[in-house]
Amino acid sequence: xxxxxxxxxxxxxxxxxxxxxxxxxxxxxxxxxxxxxxxxxxxxxxxxxxxxxxxxxxxxxxxxxxxxxxxxxxxxxxxxxxxxxxxxxxxxxxxxxxxxxxxxxxxxxxxxxxxxxxxxxxxxxxxxxxxxxxxxxxxxxxxxxxxxxxxxxxxxxxxxxxxxxxxxxxxxxxxxxxxxxxxxxxxxxxxxxxxxxxxxxxxxxxxxxxxxxxxxxxxxxxxxxxxxxxxxxxxxxxxxxxxxxxxxxxxx
Amino acid sequence: xxxxxxxxxxxxxxxxxxxxxxxxxxxxxxxxxxxxxxxxxxxxxxxxxxxxxxxxxxxxxxxxxxxxxxxxxxxxxxxxxxxxxxxxxxxxxxxxxxxxxxxxxxxxxxxxxxxxxxxxxxxxxxxxxxxxxxxxxxxxxxxxxxxxxxxxxxxxxxxxxxxxxxxxxxxxxxxxxxxxxxxxxxxxxxxxxxxxxxxxxxxxxxxxxxxxxxxxxxxxxxxxxxxxxxxxxxxxxxxxxxxxxxxxxxxxxxxxxxxxxxxxxxxxxxxxxxxxxxxxxxxxxxxxxxxxxxxxxxxxxxxxxxxxxxxxxxxxxxxxxxxxxxxxxxxxxxxxxxxxxxxxxxxxxxxxxxxxxxxxxxxxxxxxxxxxxxxxxxxxxxxxxxxxxxxxxxxxxxxxxxxxxxxx
Ligand SMILES: Nc1ncnc2c1ncn2[C@@H]1O[C@H](COP(=O)(O)OP(=O)(O)OP(=O)(O)O)[C@@H](O)[C@H]1O
Ligand SMILES: [Mg+2]
Numbered sequence: 001x002x003x004x005x006x007x008x009x010x011x012x013x014x015x016x017x018x019x020x021x022x023x024x025x026x027x028x029x030x031x032x033x034x035x036x037x038x039x040x041x042x043x044x045x046x047x048x049x050x051x052x053x054x055x056x057x058x059x060x061x062x063x064x065x066x067x068x069x070x071x072x073x074x075x076x077x078x079x080x081x082x083x084x085x086x087x088x089x090x091x092x093x094x095x096x097x098x099x100x101x102x103x104x105x106x107x108x109x110x111x112x113x114x115x116x117x118x119x120x121x122x123x124x125x126x127x128x129x130x131x132x133x134x135x136x137x138x139x140x141x142x143x144x145x146x147x148x149x150x151x152x153x154x155x156x157x158x159x160x161x162x163x164x165x166x167x168x169x170x171x172x173x174x175x176x177x178x179x180x181x182x183x184x185x186x187x188x189x190x191x192x193x194x195x196x197x198x199x200x201x202x203x204x205x206x207x208x209x210x211x212x213x214x215x216x217x218x219x220x221x222x223x224x225x226x227x228x229x230x231x232x233x234x235x236x237x238x239x240x241x242x243x244x245x246x247x248x249x250x251x252x
Numbered sequence: 253x254x255x256x257x258x259x260x261x262x263x264x265x266x267x268x269x270x271x272x273x274x275x276x277x278x279x280x281x282x283x284x285x286x287x288x289x290x291x292x293x294x295x296x297x298x299x300x301x302x303x304x305x306x307x308x309x310x311x312x313x314x315x316x317x318x319x320x321x322x323x324x325x326x327x328x329x330x331x332x333x334x335x336x337x338x339x340x341x342x343x344x345x346x347x348x349x350x351x352x353x354x355x356x357x358x359x360x361x362x363x364x365x366x367x368x369x370x371x372x373x374x375x376x377x378x379x380x381x382x383x384x385x386x387x388x389x390x391x392x393x394x395x396x397x398x399x400x401x402x403x404x405x406x407x408x409x410x411x412x413x414x415x416x417x418x419x420x421x422x423x424x425x426x427x428x429x430x431x432x433x434x435x436x437x438x439x440x441x442x443x444x445x446x447x448x449x450x451x452x453x454x455x456x457x458x459x460x461x462x463x464x465x466x467x468x469x470x471x472x473x474x475x476x477x478x479x480x481x482x483x484x485x486x487x488x489x490x491x492x493x494x495x496x497x498x499x500x501x502x503x504x505x506x507x508x509x510x511x512x513x514x515x516x517x518x519x520x521x522x523x524x525x526x527x528x529x530x531x532x533x534x535x536x537x538x539x540x541x542x543x544x545x546x547x548x549x550x551x552x553x554x555x556x557x558x559x560x561x562x563x564x565x566x567x568x569x570x571x572x573x574x575x576x577x578x579x580x581x582x583x584x585x586x587x588x589x590x591x592x593x594x595x596x597x598x599x600x601x602x603x604x605x606x607x608x609x610x611x612x613x614x615x616x617x618x619x620x621x622x623x624x625x626x627x628x629x630x631x632x633x634x635x636x637x638x639x640x641x642x643x644x645x646x647x648x649x650x651x652x653x654x655x656x657x658x659x660x
Contacts, residue, residue, distance in 0.1 A: 058573060058653045079577045086575020097570045097657065101268050111574040113253050158574065 003070030005166050005197045006032040006055050011064035013050050013220075024050040026220040027064070034165065037189070037198045037230065039208035042217030048201045049170055051217065055199060056089055056168045057081045069165065086114050090159025090196075092169035092188075096151040098143040098158075104130060105139040108157045115162065129157040133187060149180035156187060160196075167191065169200040173207055185210045253580055262588040265560075266595075273592060276556045279549025280596025280636065281603060283542055284629045288604025289611055290538030291625035296612065297531030299620050305520050311351075311487045312384075312520045313494055315343075315480040315501070318513055333476035334514040337461065339504060340480045347496045349489035354381035355461060355477040357469045363457065364429040365417045372413050373456050374430060376464020382441075384483045392424040392439030395460050403462035407435040411443035411454040433467045435459060490519055546632060549596065550640035557589050557644035568648050569656030582649035589641020590634065597633025601626055 013025040025047040032038055032055075040048050053059040054066060057073055066073045068084060076084065085091075098107045109126035117125070130136055133153040143151050152172060159167050169188065173181030181204070189210055192198045202208050212230040216223040253261070266273040317334040340355035354377060361374040375381075379395045382388070390411070399406055407428065414423050423437040444453040465474060484493045494517050501515055561568070568581055576584075605621060612619035 053654055056573070058657075079579075082572065082575050082577040082580075085573060091573050093657070097566065097573075099567055099570060101264070110571070113257055114571075114575040114577070114580060119254075119257075162575070 002034065003067070004031045004033045005036075005069060006030070006199075007067040008054070009065040009067075011051075011054060011066055012062045013047070013054060013059070014062045023220045025054070025061075028220075028222055030215065030222065030225070032166075032197060032199065034197055035192070035195050036213060037192045037211040038200070038213045038215060039211035040199065040201045040215050040217065041203070041205075041208055042223070046217040047220040048217055050220075052168050052170050052199065052201055055166075056091060057084050082114075086111055087162055088165050090156075090162065090164040090167040092152070092155050092159050092167060092172045092200075094171040094174040096143070096148070096155045096175070098151055098154055100143050103140045103142055104135060104146065104154045104157075107143070107154055108161050111158060111162045126157070126161055129161040130154070132160065133157045147180075148176050149183060152176060152180075152184050153187065156184070156191075160191060164196065166197040166199065169198065171201050171203070173202065173204070178206070181207060253583070258583055258587045259591065261584060262591040265588060266591060269560075272556060276552050277549075277592055277596030277599065279545060279552040280593050280633055281549075281600040283546035283549045283636075284597045284600025284633055285604035285607055286538055286542035286545055287629045287632060288601055288621070288625055289608040290535055290542055291628065292604075292608035292619050292621045293538065293611060294531060294535035295622065295625070296620040297534070301531075310520060311484040311490050313482040313484065313490060313497070314518050314520070315339075315482060315497060316478065316516050316518075318516050333471055333473040334505060335477050335480060335501075336473065336475040337465075337477055338475060339501060340477060342500065342504065343480065343482060343497055346500065347493060349485050349493045349496075350482055351485045352380050352384040352481075352483040354378060354384040354481040354483075355479070356381060356481065357461065357464050357471075357476075357478045359431075359464070359469050361431045361457075361468060363413065363417060364432075365423075365426060368417050370413060370416045372410070374464065374468060375456060375458050376461040376468065377458050378461050381458070381481070384481050387444070388442040390440045390442040391422060392437070394439055395458075399463075400460040401462055402460075403466050404460050405433065405435045405463055405467070406438045406460065408439040408441060408458045409437055410441050410456040410458075412452055413455060413457050414440045430457070430459070431468055435463075494519065546636055550593070550636040553589055553592055553637065554640040554644060556592075557585060557641055558647070560588070561585060561644050561648040564648075565651065565656050565659040568651050569653050569659065572651070572653035573657060578649040581651075582645045585645035585648045586638065586641050589645065590637040593633045593637030593641070594630070597630055600633070601629050604629065 008028050008030050011025060011028045011030075012023070015022040015024055028047075028051060040051065042048055050059070054061055057068065057076075060074070069088065071084075073081070073084075091097075098104075099110070102110075105123065105126050108129050109122040112122040112125060127136070127139060130139055133156050135150060135153050135157065138146060138150060138154075143154070146154065152175075156167075156172075159169075167188070172188070173184050176184060185207055188198055188200065198211070200207075200211065208214055209228075210230060211228075213225070213227050215225045315335065335355075337355050340353050344350060344353035357376040359374050360371060363370045363372060363374075377395075378400050379397070382394055389408070392408070394408060395404070395406065398404065407430065409417070409423055417423065417428065418426070423440060426437050427434050428437060429435075441454070441458075446452060459468070461477070465471065465476070482493065482497065484490045497517055498513065502513060505514055507514065568576075571581060571584075608619055608621060
């Protein structure tokens with residue numbers, strides 16, 4: 001049995017604001033195995049983003065341990081963390097965070113530019129990733145020429161392009177309408193079906209239903225951590241896969 | 253990211269803010285253009301002086317009267333009539349290392365032939381003068397011994413004078429009036445052309461020394477000369493000859509030990525020192541302007557790069573999230589600053605070449621532009637880009653990825 005993708009042990013993150021200390025995350029112990037799909041829920045300010053940033057090796061905890069694929073993250077320097085983010089982790093943000101002046105293809109190829117790929121190879125891999133998210137025809141469009149849903153697809157392609165073991169999505173549907181949000185979830189679910197671990201933050205129960213495990217946060221503590229019968233779980237074909245394909249075609 | 257990727261990304265981002273990039277590069281453009289002009293003019297002046305020294309001969313000594321003092325006020329060089337032809341003769345006869353001695357007097361005169369007239373410098377000289385100063389007879393002949401000592405009213409014309417008084421005609425055998433005194437033209441000189449400082453060297457005429465003393469230059473001491481040119485046999489002998497001339501003239505002029513000389517001996521390199529000095533001052537001034545504008549240009553680059561880092565904080569966060577290391581971000585912004593300064597430098601070099609040509613044309617400065625100046629200017633631009641780009645780039649590289657991603 002291989003090591004879990006992510007394992008946190010009594011992970012804490014405090015923020016010092018003036019004289020007071022905010023316990024953004026307190027004693028969070030979570031083990032996420034390869035291939036899981038996890039929804040993180042909880043009221044605003046409960047520490048979800050803090051938790052995700054720690055999982056993504058973007059932030060360092062105040063105390064506690066974090067093992068990423070069995071490696072103690074605190075033992076890694078900034079450059080090694082960058083390499084982990086580059087090769088093992090994909091990020092999807094609520095506000096897409098695409099670079100505004102470059103094309104969809106270049107945005108998707110960006111992580112590869114920080115790895116060891118030739119230019120032509122980068123373009124080929126990025127084009128394949130865009131094709132996978134159904135945006136093959138929009139490769140040379142810049143973000144402003146794309147809809148929100150399309151931008152989020154580009155962002156997912158960018159998260160996907162480095163062949164990560166885990167995709168971390170902080171409110172990926174937060175800026176989208178319900179229908180587009182469900183399309184994005186279908187896409188993430190397809191990736192999960194391929195074996196990529198997915199952790200996503202959401203406020204919407206309909207979105208959380210796509211995951212097989214739901215973790216609730218409250219005031220920085222884990223309130224509950226439960227498995228559920230996921231909608232279109234990865235083991236079987238998603239019931240609305242045909243719909244997704246149609247929707248993708250309609251978008252493209 | 254590979255080098256090519258970084259350069260392409262830098263150019264793309266500079267193009268995205270093209271007006272801002274141009275204005276920022278302007279400081280560098282002006283600075284580098286000033287550097288190029290400065291170096292070209294400095295090197296040109298130096299080369300000009302060297303060529304004058306070479307053409308006159310490094311072994312030339314020039315003896316002239318010291319400035320006289322009347323009621324304590326210095327009257328300027330050559331106002332005393334302390335040097336004589338006899339002094340010149342004894343220098344030639346008694347000092348060992350002397351190759352040639354050429355005493356001379358000089359005056360600006362009016363020359364008339366028919367209804368043509370011309371103003372030029374007339375110099376009263378001996379035949380030895382021509383060899384000492386490197387003049388060659390073009391047509392006709394030079395002076396005979398008896399003409400020099402006997403005050404023969406003959407003249408040898410410089411090329412410019414000959415052309416202006418006798419266009420398309422040989423002057424030899426004709427009689428011209430110099431300050432209303434008739435002189436027969438016996439020869440003309442081969443043209444020497446412009447000096448390195450743009451003076452026409454051929455706008456002269458020569459008459460025998462005696463004739464000049466008697467007929468052209470009114471002077472209280474009849475035998476006085478204004479200048480004695482002394483050519484030492486070798487450049488190494490110059491200082492020995494100089495010392496011996498001083499001793500001899502002090503003796504001949506009866507100057508008591510402790511009193512100051514009533515004459516002055518200079519060698520060619522000394523004379524041009526002043527000119528070299530003025531061109532150095534000019535170059536120094538330009539260097540000050542250049543370094544100030546390079547400094548200002550560099551600060552402009554730093555300023556814009558800081559603005560750029562702030563504007564693109566979120567982009568930096570995204571890049572870090574997808575795997576950019578600190579050194580990748582550092583390289584990105586450093587190369588952007590470098591691209592800005594090098595493009596500015598390249599335009600500045602082009603502008604500097606043009607502007608030094610114009611300056612040289614307007615101010616009659618000799619010009620010398622060599623590749624080392626261009627390499628220097630390019631190196632300066634690179635140094636400015638790296639120096640002033642480093643701080644903003646480091647600021648970008650040290651951003652915390654989370655803070656950067658959250659930045660609005
Ligand atoms: N940089 C910071 N400095 C100080 N306090 C912070 C900082 N970042 C987060 N916090 C605090 O930590 C707590 C958790 O914040 P976090 O962003 O993780 O919440 P969240 O669950 O993602 O909320 P939301 O659903 O609104 O996105 C909050 O109380 C927040 O105010
Ligand atoms: Mg959040």
